[in-house]
Amino acid sequence: MINLEPQTLKRMVRNVFSTRPDEIGCDECFEQLDRFVEMTLAGKNAAEAMPLVQDHMARCRECREEFEALLQALRTLA
């Protein structure tokens, strides 16, 4: 028997319902990540300027982790 936390089921179903045809993949996200992170560091609204990158990172844990690490490190290095 599979036991599922309600929050896992909720996240999964919401993820399915919010699927959009124009989503970008990890490669396209990665290509644009340096620009996205620099906009964020500059205090600009990167999510609004690059909504498909934002949408991808909301769905893809690995790309989101790498963005967060990049942001944190660049803040430390600044």
Next chain:
Amino acid sequence: MADRTNQEWLDALRGPGREDALADLRVYLVRGLRAALPDVPEQNLEDFAQEALLKILAGLDSFRGESRFTTWAFKIAIHEAFSELRRRRWKNVSLQDLVAKYDAGDFTPAVLADRTASTEQRVTQQMLLEMVCRLIDEELTERQRQAMIAVVFGGMPGSEIARRMGTNRNALYKLIHDARQRLQRRLLARGLSVDDVMEAFEG
């Protein structure tokens, strides 16, 4: 580290100043990796930086100048480091075993008791889980099913699933995207909306 413009970085890495530029870049990458991964041993950070330098040199022509060169280089280093750390963390987990754990064939799915939910909500949650599991079984290809179970239930990173399936992280994302689109069409065809679903989880 010498302050260089993007063009100066490219010229140095392609020309006679290459050794100095590489040494500067290595120091920068290791410092950044140390900030991002404070718990990882220094030798590993050096190794990740070295691997990243090779990728950076091989990919210089793909730098489009849309950010500072060092930001572009550092995103490659972060990607290298995280990919390797994920690989090490999951190296002893087989995809078949992980999927089998959640996919016993004649299983009856159950939502763990949600203490905040009303009786009616719990019934709806159970109905939704059964519907989603049935759709996963009936509508998806074997590869989509395996990938989705491994990601959603097993928590395995996409890159690790991809490695085991002989593909890459991007193609795996597309595979799961197609699966989500298919499930979305089927749920909508059954008259379910996102509001119905959220109602079942919110108190």
